[in-house]
Amino acid sequence: MDIFSDLVMGLSIAITPINMLYLLIGAMVGMVVGVIPGFGPSAGLAILLPVTFGMDPVGAIMMLAAIYYGSMYGGTITSILLNTPGESATVASTFDGYPLAKKGRAGPALVMQAVASFVGGTVGVLMITLLAPMFSQVSRSFGPPEYFLLACMGLLTLIVMIGSNWKLGVISALIGLALGTVGVDLETGQGRYTFGSAELIGGIYFIPIAIGLFGLGELFYAFYSGMHRVGAGSVVQYNKESRFWPTAHDFVSTRWTMVRGSLLGFVVGVIPGAGATIASLMAYSTERSLSKHPERFGTGEMAGLVAPETANNAASSGAMIPLLTLGIPGSASTAVLLAAFLMWGLRPGPLFMDQNPEMAWGLIASMYLGNMVLLLINIFAIPLFVQIIKVPYRILGPCIVVICALGTFTVHASFVELYLMFAAGIVGFFMRMYGFSPAALVLALVLGPLAEEALRQTMTISRGSFGIFLDRPASLWIIGVTIALIVLLPMMGKMGAKAAKAKNAGA
Amino acid sequence: MTKLHHSFKAGALALVAAAPLAVATPAIAQEYPDPAQTLDWTIAFGPGGGNDIMARTIVDILNTYDLYPGDISIENRAGGSGAVGWGYLFGQSGSGYGISTTSGSFVTTPLQADTPWQPADFTPVALLATDDLVLVVNGSSDIQNIDQFIEFAQSNPITIAGTGTVNVDFIVPTLFAQAAGFEFEYVSFNSMADQTTALLSQSVDAMVGNPGEILGLIDSGDLRALVYSGASTPAALDGVPTMGDVGHDIGVSMPRGLILPPDAPAEAQAFWIETMQRVVETPEWAAYIENNTLTPTVLYGDEFRTFLTRTANGFEEVLRSLGAIQ
Numbered sequence: 001m002d003i004f005s006d007l008v009m010g011l012s013i014a015i016t017p018i019n020m021l022y023l024l025i026g027a028m029v030g031m032v033v034g035v036i037p038g039f040g041p042s043a044g045l046a047i048l049l050p051v052t053f054g055m056d057p058v059g060a061i062m063m064l065a066a067i068y069y070g071s072m073y074g075g076t077i078t079s080i081l082l083n084t085p086g087e088s089a090t091v092a093s094t095f096d097g098y099p100l101a102k103k104g105r106a107g108p109a110l111v112m113q114a115v116a117s118f119v120g121g122t123v124g125v126l127m128i129t130l131l132a133p134m135f136s137q138v139s140r141s142f143g144p145p146e147y148f149l150l151a152c153m154g155l156l157t158l159i160v161m162i163g164s165n166w167k168l169g170v171i172s173a174l175i176g177l178a179l180g181t182v183g184v185d186l187e188t189g190q191g192r193y194t195f196g197s198a199e200l201i202g203g204i205y206f207i208p209i210a211i212g213l214f215g216l217g218e219l220f221y222a223f224y225s226g227m228h229r230v231g232a233g234s235v236v237q238y239n240k241e242s243r244f245w246p247t248a249h250d251f252v253s254t255r256w257t258m259v260r261g262s263l264l265g266f267v268v269g270v271i272p273g274a275g276a277t278i279a280s281l282m283a284y285s286t287e288r289s290l291s292k293h294p295e296r297f298g299t300g301e302m303a304g305l306v307a308p309e310t311a312n313n314a315a316s317s318g319a320m321i322p323l324l325t326l327g328i329p330g331s332a333s334t335a336v337l338l339a340a341f342l343m344w345g346l347r348p349g350p351l352f353m354d355q356n357p358e359m360a361w362g363l364i365a366s367m368y369l370g371n372m373v374l375l376l377i378n379i380f381a382i383p384l385f386v387q388i389i390k391v392p393y394r395i396l397g398p399c400i401v402v403i404c405a406l407g408t409f410t411v412h413a414s415f416v417e418l419y420l421m422f423a424a425g426i427v428g429f430f431m432r433m434y435g436f437s438p439a440a441l442v443l444a445l446v447l448g449p450l451a452e453e454a455l456r457q458t459m460t461i462s463r464g465s466f467g468i469f470l471d472r473p474a475s476l477w478i479i480g481v482t483i484a485l486i487v488l489l490p491m492m493g494k495m496g497a498k499a500a501k502a503k504n505a506g507a
Numbered sequence: 508m509t510k511l512h513h514s515f516k517a518g519a520l521a522l523v524a525a526a527p528l529a530v531a532t533p534a535i536a537q538e539y540p541d542p543a544q545t546l547d548w549t550i551a552f553g554p555g556g557g558n559d560i561m562a563r564t565i566v567d568i569l570n571t572y573d574l575y576p577g578d579i580s581i582e583n584r585a586g587g588s589g590a591v592g593w594g595y596l597f598g599q600s601g602s603g604y605g606i607s608t609t610s611g612s613f614v615t616t617p618l619q620a621d622t623p624w625q626p627a628d629f630t631p632v633a634l635l636a637t638d639d640l641v642l643v644v645n646g647s648s649d650i651q652n653i654d655q656f657i658e659f660a661q662s663n664p665i666t667i668a669g670t671g672t673v674n675v676d677f678i679v680p681t682l683f684a685q686a687a688g689f690e691f692e693y694v695s696f697n698s699m700a701d702q703t704t705a706l707l708s709q710s711v712d713a714m715v716g717n718p719g720e721i722l723g724l725i726d727s728g729d730l731r732a733l734v735y736s737g738a739s740t741p742a743a744l745d746g747v748p749t750m751g752d753v754g755h756d757i758g759v760s761m762p763r764g765l766i767l768p769p770d771a772p773a774e775a776q777a778f779w780i781e782t783m784q785r786v787v788e789t790p791e792w793a794a795y796i797e798n799n800t801l802t803p804t805v806l807y808g809d810e811f812r813t814f815l816t817r818t819a820n821g822f823e824e825v826l827r828s829l830g831a832i833q
Binding site: 046047049050139140141142143144145146184185186187188189190191194196197198199201202272322326327328329330335338339342343345347348349350351352412413414453457458460461463474 | 553554556559560563583584585586587588589590591616619620621622664666671672673677692693694695696697698700701703704705707708709710711719720721722723724725726727729798799826830831832
């Protein structure tokens with residue numbers, strides 16, 4: 001029982017009063033960082049990193065990691081209450097989270113998101129504990145060919161994302177792909193649509209676009225539809241009479257959703273570069289395809305909230321695997337954690353866990369505790385957070401604009417990104433009005449450049465031969481899984497619908 | 508190719524020099540620095556990056572040894588690959604109370620975007636270190652050393668990965684291949700993490716990168732270091748030859764130095780040159796160089812400006828001849 005004794009050793013390190021205090025601070029900061037739209041975990045971590053210069057590395061890494069996974073909890077609160085995602089990984093949580101709140105189920109939705117986050121996070125840590133060596137093999141078999149196929153698989157979820165009007169959906173996705181071409185071309189080094197601006201060298205960052213489209217676009221639409229004239233609390237209702245706790249049905253009907261979301265999120269998280277945003281969007285799409293009632297998605301279906309929530313938390317745990325076992329950061333946030341390791345003079349790599357067992361196992365043990373702490377903080381804080389919706393919309397609206405602007409600006413201190421966010425807000429308003437799909441735009445903007453770069457790298461490596469996709473075992477696997485998904489998912493959906501019909505007919 | 512590196516062995520001297528430093532104060536300061544003025548220290552990148560860590564290390568040393576009498580305000584002015592921060596310093600033209608650290612983007616950003624400034628516009632204080640690259644192959648490769656690598660590359664088509672194209676990662680292997688007489692396909696990635704994953708998954712034959720982030724993988728034998736582009740091999744890569752050792756010195760490095768605004772007063776420049784001469788002799792600085800596997804290359808004042816101009820021109824020439832910039 002090596003793992004068990006390692007974990008006990010880790011717990012004994014994590015449960016010292018000072019380390020628990022750091023963990024608590026990290027969890028709280030993470031919640032707050034998550035709640036502020038635009039201001040994500042990587043920016044929060046980067047700003048707090050200098051504070052840890054003089055700290056004990058073990059306590060410091062526990063705190064930084066808690067900020068990282070804590071933000072996944074906080075990000076959903078505004079998604080549900082205001083339809084404004086706190087950060088990019090919780091965009092998918094607005095799809096059903098906000099409709100749930102509109103139906104008067106804000107309380108159960110918030111509790112369920114906390115539970116789903118806890119399940120996703122804990123399953124993720126459990127898998128790190130038991131299977132880290134195995135999954136490190138997964139992350140070391142991914143090269144450009146596999147990334148290209150993975151991006152294609154992600155783009156397939158657009159089919160689900162596009163919504164009822166496929167023409168408008170396709171146009172939305174194409175706008176996203178077009179925006180993704182901006183920036184210095186990775187292969188030739190030449191600027192594409194940068195107009196000489198230094199701030200566009202790195203391309204269009206998707207967070208200001210996501211915040212603009214979802215946060216501001218929704219807000220403008222709310223004002224357009226006259227929400228500022230109605231009284232406080234009449235759009236999203238929450239009062240003592242409405243139920244706070246989820247029903248037994250909420251738990252029972254989403255139990256498999258939680259399992260699927262955790263596994264999918266973790267696997268996507270393990271692959272360097274994919275991350276929580278893609279994991280949550282993929283989990284939402286998968287769940288909708290599998291559902292017996294896909295038509296209920298988007299109207300306040302609990303599974304539509306639980307799926308992305310478990311997935312983004314499991315993904316944030318999964319992203320720790322390449323960091324701990326290979327020293328490769330899988331996301332912007334884990335890249336800051338890597339910088340922290342280097343700053344403390346540590347040498348992340350395959351020998352890291354053997355050479356620094358206190359640090360590695362202390363961190364893993366602290367993640368179990370951190371998820372419990374966050375579940376409690378969330379449930380106690382919910383009555384506090386729902387006070388937001390008691391503020392009249394005419395006051396709340398302008399505040400959201402200011403917070404979105406501040407959050408977006410803080411990340412890169414870029415005025416160009418601030419303008420982009422406002423422009424995206426205006427575009428988002430019209431997209432909402434005419435039935436376009438902002439989700440398809442964001443997904444295409446994230447995955448388009450990834451697919452393009454990976455394909456061109458692959459073609460350079462193979463000297464123009466597509467045979468490379470069939471030569472590599474890992475890429476064959478992805479092709480197999482993709483084909484299976486394309487064939488099986490619609491069939492399963494149909495069978496589910498048939499079974500439901502038969503059940504209804506029988507009843 | 509001219510030799511640009513002036514190696515400085517900080518380690519041995521540091522201990523001897525540290526003791527008297529604590530009491531010594533700069534003698535030349537008559538008008539500069541005025542303790543009432545706050546020093547406005549710009550970091551052109553976000554917290555946690557290489558530039559940020561270097562700036563904070565220097566400020567820590569200045570405070571520890573009381574090398575600067577006034578207050579120092581450190582500000583991260585990130586954006587546009589350094590264009591925002593160095594643009595801010597450029598706007599303080601004529602002042603002696605603005606200061607900033609440089610890194611690779613100081614040379615490459617003006618080549619990619621219409622910045623109003625060029626590296627040579629600023630008042631140079633000192634080049635303190637250079638970032639150099641290590642060429643590595645997968646640990647399971649049959650290639651054991653750089654001679655075998657060159658031999659293999661001369662008769663087989665090979666791919667080398669690096670980060671970005673308008674970057675030292677592209678220029679170093681290109682110049683090395685020209686000198687050693689082989690050809691390769693360069694595969695450009697977005698980050699060190701992406702290119703390392705590509706090499707571990709055996710998608711590419713080799714890659715170049717800063718040794719710091721991959722030392723763990725080199726220690727474990729997952730990656731094998733073949734050759735180092737700096738003037739001297741850092742302790743962590745003991746036994747790896749430099750490009751000069753194998754007879755193909757290329758003399759290109761990324762400058763980590765200190766600059767003042769354009770046309771800063773001569774007293775300010777002189778003060779900072781003298782101060783930095785003390786900083787590079789502290790044990791803290793030696794530890795910083797070692798932890799970050801940098802090459803301690805030190806040049807002062809106009810020699811630093813010449814270095815910057817030569818690096819920028821060299822980059823422009825190589826990139827233009829390869830069509831990466833117009």
